[in-house]
Amino acid sequence: LLKDYLKKLPEGSPDRADSEKSLEIIFEAAKHSNVAIADMERLEKLWEVYEMLSMDEEMVDPSNKLLREGPIQKISERRKKERHLFLFNNMLLYCVPKFSLVGPKYIIRLRLDMEGMKVKELNDVEFPHSFLISGTSRTLELQARSQADMETWIEACRQAIDQNEKKTESFKSASSSLVPDLQPVTVERQELGKRAPQWIRDGLVSMCMRCGEPFNAIIRRRHHCRACGYVVCHKCSDYKAALQYDENKLNRVCRDCYGILGGQMDSREKEDKKRGILEKEAGEVSERSLMCSFLTLMDKQGKGGTRGWFVIPKDEPLVLYMYAAPQDVRAQTTIPLLGYQVKQLAADNKCTFQLSQSKLVYTFLAESEEQRDRWVEVINQVASGEEPWLEED
Numbered sequence: 001l002l003k004d005y006l007k008k009l010p011e012g013s014p015d016r017a018d019s020e021k022s023l024e025i026i027f028e029a030a031k032h033s034n035v036a037i038a039d040m041e042r043l044e045k046l047w048e049v050y051e052m053l054s055m056d057e058e059m060v061d062p063s064n065k066l067l068r069e070g071p072i073q074k075i076s077e078r079r080k081k082e083r084h085l086f087l088f089n090n091m092l093l094y095c096v097p098k099f100s101l102v103g104p105k106y107i108i109r110l111r112l113d114m115e116g117m118k119v120k121e122l123n124d125v126e127f128p129h130s131f132l133i134s135g136t137s138r139t140l141e142l143q144a145r146s147q148a149d150m151e152t153w154i155e156a157c158r159q160a161i162d163q164n165e166k167k168t169e170s171f172k173s174a175s176s177s178l179v180p181d182l183q184p185v186t187v188e189r190q191e192l193g194k195r196a197p198q199w200i201r202d203g204l205v206s207m208c209m210r211c212g213e214p215f216n217a218i219i220r221r222r223h224h225c226r227a228c229g230y231v232v233c234h235k236c237s238d239y240k241a242a243l244q245y246d247e248n249k250l251n252r253v254c255r256d257c258y259g260i261l262g263g264q265m266d267s268r269e270k271e272d273k274k275r276g277i278l279e280k281e282a283g284e285v286s287e288r289s290l291m292c293s294f295l296t297l298m299d300k301q302g303k304g305g306t307r308g309w310f311v312i313p314k315d316e317p318l319v320l321y322m323y324a325a326p327q328d329v330r331a332q333t334t335i336p337l338l339g340y341q342v343k344q345l346a347a348d349n350k351c352t353f354q355l356s357q358s359k360l361v362y363t364f365l366a367e368s369e370e371q372r373d374r375w376v377e378v379i380n381q382v383a384s385g386e387e388p389w390l391e392e393d
Helices: 002-008 016-053 147-176 187-191 255-261 267-274 282-287 369-383 388-392
Strands: 066-074 081-088 091-097 106-113 118-121 130-134 139-143 239-243 249-253 289-298 305-313 319-323 333-336 341-344 352-357 360-365
Touching: 002 016, 016 066, 016 106, 066 147, 081 147, 118 147, 130 147, 239 255, 249 255, 282 289, 282 305, 282 319, 289 369, 305 360, 305 369, 341 369, 352 369
Parallel strands: none
Antiparallel strands: 066 081, 066 139, 081 091, 091 106, 118 130, 130 139, 239 249, 289 305, 289 360, 305 319, 319 333, 341 352, 352 360
């Protein structure tokens, strides 16, 4: 009403100055009212969440802000498990739904503080839309319901981490002057034992990630190194070391981590010069590859075959590596691609393609027609001497 009144009020009116001042006061009062209403709504929502979670007193803080909450799936070895995340400005709560008509609706399984938290997309072919949240005490592999949902979670977590870092920035800059300069070290070594690692899933390896010997259920079983997360055999993990992230308790670690934590040289550094062409880690090669995925190498009769993880590295584009699993430390075999002809097969299964050179023939079964077409395209390019990897760079 006052705005309409001012529009109709003549410029030279003696009431105009007082009316404009009144309008400014009303705008300011309305602004404060909107802030108070928004804050009240935030508190109401916060208390609703607190009641759903039955949180400990030390977690309950009226100044907290709920940034995002929603269902998520935890990736485990046996099956995917339904979970629920609550992201606040200062912490992330990882919860399990509780099917009860009364009382809390969720049980808090884990609290991760923003301090030291990291988040990244996993790009896991087996579990699409998956991402990793790493805290100092625990690491979670999670799967969202869609690509958009995953990106929203990652962005929300990163914003919360950034805001937390800005708040502590002044403290860090003040304290950094008291710390002497040290020789630069890699992030992995610097954080080894100080934060929980990402565990490599059992199904992603077929051999010990340290000695390369194949696993079996009787004499060479799988164990996890609590320092680096690698899957190793009993012989390579028969060591104990105090880990800072686990309150300096003694934990099973692999021989390499035991040496690093004890100030000795990493055994892999000593052996690097002796490594043969097959001794390339599948995970590292896949990260910088032209193409990688599961394929089945068919037998000569075409009735069966061996499923494996196949990779064409960017730094060796003329070699096709075959691994038993995506995180193996040694390839089973290699196929030189130069001079090979590649073609799709007019067979009952449309996902097959073939490599041939003279009397050598390899038949592969892809997991989809789209994947088959991509393999045929890449192999055609590298076998003919083209350099698609340079265009991508």
